[in-house]
Amino acid sequence: MTDATLGSASSVDTIQSAYMAQVQRRRLYGGITLLLFVALMVSGFNIADARNAGGFWDGIANIGAYPADVLSEAWEKRADLPALIVKYAPALMETINIAAVSTLIGTAGGIILSLLGTRGLARWPRLIPVFRRFSDIMRAVPEIVIALVLIFVLGGGPIPAVIAISIHTAGALAKMFSEVAENADLKPVEGLASTGATWAQRMWLGIIPQVAPNYLSYALLRFEINIRASAILGFVGAGGIGYELRNAMAWGPGRFDEAAAIFVLLFGTIVLFDQISSRYRNRLTEGANA
Amino acid sequence: MTTATMDIAKTQADSLFKRKRIIGFAAPVVVLAYFVYIFFAFDLMGLAQRANWDNAIKLASDSWSHKVHVTRSSRTGEIDYAVEGERKGRYPEGTRPDWVSGEDIVSIDLGGDTIVRLLPDNHTEIDIPGYGLVTAHLEGRQVITNLQEPLPEWINASDRRVGITTPEGRITLTGSKTEVFNYFMGWELFWFTLDSPYHGQSITKILFGAQIDPARSNITGAVSDWWNNAMWRHKDVAWAIGETILMAFLGTMGAAILALPLAFLAAKRFAPFVLLRGATRRVFDFVRGVDALIWTVVLARAFGPGPLTGTLAILITDTGTFGKTFSEALENVDAKQIEGVTSTGAKPLQRYRFAVIPQVVPVLLAQILYFFESNTRSATIIGAITGGGIGLMLTQAIQTQKDWEEVAYYIVLIVLMVMFLDWFSGWLRSRLIGRKD
Numbered sequence: 001m002t003d004a005t006l007g008s009a010s011s012v013d014t015i016q017s018a019y020m021a022q023v024q025r026r027r028l029y030g031g032i033t034l035l036l037f038v039a040l041m042v043s044g045f046n047i048a049d050a051r052n053a054g055g056f057w058d059g060i061a062n063i064g065a066y067p068a069d070v071l072s073e074a075w076e077k078r079a080d081l082p083a084l085i086v087k088y089a090p091a092l093m094e095t096i097n098i099a100a101v102s103t104l105i106g107t108a109g110g111i112i113l114s115l116l117g118t119r120g121l122a123r124w125p126r127l128i129p130v131f132r133r134f135s136d137i138m139r140a141v142p143e144i145v146i147a148l149v150l151i152f153v154l155g156g157g158p159i160p161a162v163i164a165i166s167i168h169t170a171g172a173l174a175k176m177f178s179e180v181a182e183n184a185d186l187k188p189v190e191g192l193a194s195t196g197a198t199w200a201q202r203m204w205l206g207i208i209p210q211v212a213p214n215y216l217s218y219a220l221l222r223f224e225i226n227i228r229a230s231a232i233l234g235f236v237g238a239g240g241i242g243y244e245l246r247n248a249m250a251w252g253p254g255r256f257d258e259a260a261a262i263f264v265l266l267f268g269t270i271v272l273f274d275q276i277s278s279r280y281r282n283r284l285t286e287g288a289n290a
Numbered sequence: 291m292t293t294a295t296m297d298i299a300k301t302q303a304d305s306l307f308k309r310k311r312i313i314g315f316a317a318p319v320v321v322l323a324y325f326v327y328i329f330f331a332f333d334l335m336g337l338a339q340r341a342n343w344d345n346a347i348k349l350a351s352d353s354w355s356h357k358v359h360v361t362r363s364s365r366t367g368e369i370d371y372a373v374e375g376e377r378k379g380r381y382p383e384g385t386r387p388d389w390v391s392g393e394d395i396v397s398i399d400l401g402g403d404t405i406v407r408l409l410p411d412n413h414t415e416i417d418i419p420g421y422g423l424v425t426a427h428l429e430g431r432q433v434i435t436n437l438q439e440p441l442p443e444w445i446n447a448s449d450r451r452v453g454i455t456t457p458e459g460r461i462t463l464t465g466s467k468t469e470v471f472n473y474f475m476g477w478e479l480f481w482f483t484l485d486s487p488y489h490g491q492s493i494t495k496i497l498f499g500a501q502i503d504p505a506r507s508n509i510t511g512a513v514s515d516w517w518n519n520a521m522w523r524h525k526d527v528a529w530a531i532g533e534t535i536l537m538a539f540l541g542t543m544g545a546a547i548l549a550l551p552l553a554f555l556a557a558k559r560f561a562p563f564v565l566l567r568g569a570t571r572r573v574f575d576f577v578r579g580v581d582a583l584i585w586t587v588v589l590a591r592a593f594g595p596g597p598l599t600g601t602l603a604i605l606i607t608d609t610g611t612f613g614k615t616f617s618e619a620l621e622n623v624d625a626k627q628i629e630g631v632t633s634t635g636a637k638p639l640q641r642y643r644f645a646v647i648p649q650v651v652p653v654l655l656a657q658i659l660y661f662f663e664s665n666t667r668s669a670t671i672i673g674a675i676t677g678g679g680i681g682l683m684l685t686q687a688i689q690t691q692k693d694w695e696e697v698a699y700y701i702v703l704i705v706l707m708v709m710f711l712d713w714f715s716g717w718l719r720s721r722l723i724g725r726k727d
Contacts, residue, residue, distance in 0.1 A: 047536060048601050054593045054598075101324075143671070263584060271579040
């Protein structure tokens, strides 16, 4: 009896000391990681600061200067603002159209790529890695790269932007879609296969109805992202509201009311589509009642 | 089941089918109508006129080939040899490519029996197999040739300028100079420029052979000449990629650090004041809605172009996104663990540290790592606008419209960089929070 209590007491001691040692070690590792992280952040910030044209501490004092200039001038000319908003509405429409078309094309491409790259569904199972790498590359190319090259060939305008965003969208959606498709029930596919359905029919009738809500929700999220992307591409010459923004910026003071009108339009559009899509996405993922 | 309920079920099923059928037809029709509208709105018909296929061919061939310019000045008669016609690709004094021969009559062998002879007094002879001998000379500012009408499609001649494009190379004659372009496959001078002693040496010779440059050992000399290659600027490219990754890293991590405490203010469970909660959420919505483009434009005014501006633009936009997702994660934490920690007498800060943070860390880390990867792409794009990193080098190379091999090189590097970070962030995530995808 005494032996047992003694034994358990010493084992509790060893457990406790082992536990304490472990805690110490974990704290040490955690501390080292934290220290490394802080060192990385600080040195990184210093490098970025040194390589920037203007320093951080000088800039932070002036950060409000430009918005204040724009706002005060826009406020002085506030009577013109509605007219300017109407003036730039077609450009905004073009930006939204670029986003919408490229989302549609990209979604179609993403669906095909995802089905061809998902285990259990692929038309040619041996080619799965090929399609996956292919969509990885499509996803990795930033839109601006394709857009700039295409602007050189096709001239400025919405088409280069549509192609560039479509390619990136197809790659990005292919990855998300194939994660959804991996969890799809294969029984309908087997049933369809037993009736002699072709691969396209099996996918269209057996898989797509199962995954449609998730696909739609991802596509909506992409649409939201693509509006931002299409505005940015406009800035480098692909037309739409971004192009107008760059021009308005280039004119500088005196035309700040135009810049302000474009800011307002862009901000309003992004927030609007953000709200619509997040509301609709909630409904899609949580059922019609939510 | 009675007949009545059967009937109800049947009409319900019928109407359901009818609705599905209408949607099944209407949705494609709507999409089609939209595309028809876009076809006209984007002026697809006019695209054929706007498109410049010569540019496309130039781009496609230049991106994997290079040319060596042989330029004769009409005034001095001096002949200059330079890769891509650039100063930094010039052959050093007294050297020239081995396909050029002769002293008084300089004969340029373009390959495939196409030979250009630069004769004294600005006379030129071009021997084109299958077409014959073209002779040309200058009279004042005029180019006089023996070309007869009708001219083939690949010759374009006026009395001021004659351009001949053969499969082997291109010859341009103008009043001021005669230029011959000889095309070669591959990227020129990628390792060493012509003024480096290591140019044209094999790897084994550099690694194991006798010392080439008496002042430096072979490996240090070769590495430093490659690193400082003026044509491809490997050093600047490496710095630019570093800057882009730095922008993404600092922006993402800075945003996460800022967003975490703010997310507590925006989460229903942790923020007692409705007003403060609403205000924090509106701030998140606002910085997200303003968008990286506008932030970049505004910040570039205050900080000037460079990586810091890009960092801050990413940081501000992502603070909004992180704030929203973090606060959603915080609202979904399990209350039991908080109660448990509270029962030990923990103060609020300790409660957050030991009951809340451990629960949300996996979600947060997954978010942060995903954004880090996607922000390397954003940093490339923002860099192109605000002037920093590889994005800027790419736009500059595209805007000069001649260094397409450099454009191709940068594109390959960007794709490799993004794919590497995609892999790296996935690897780190699986190490930190277990495999999930």
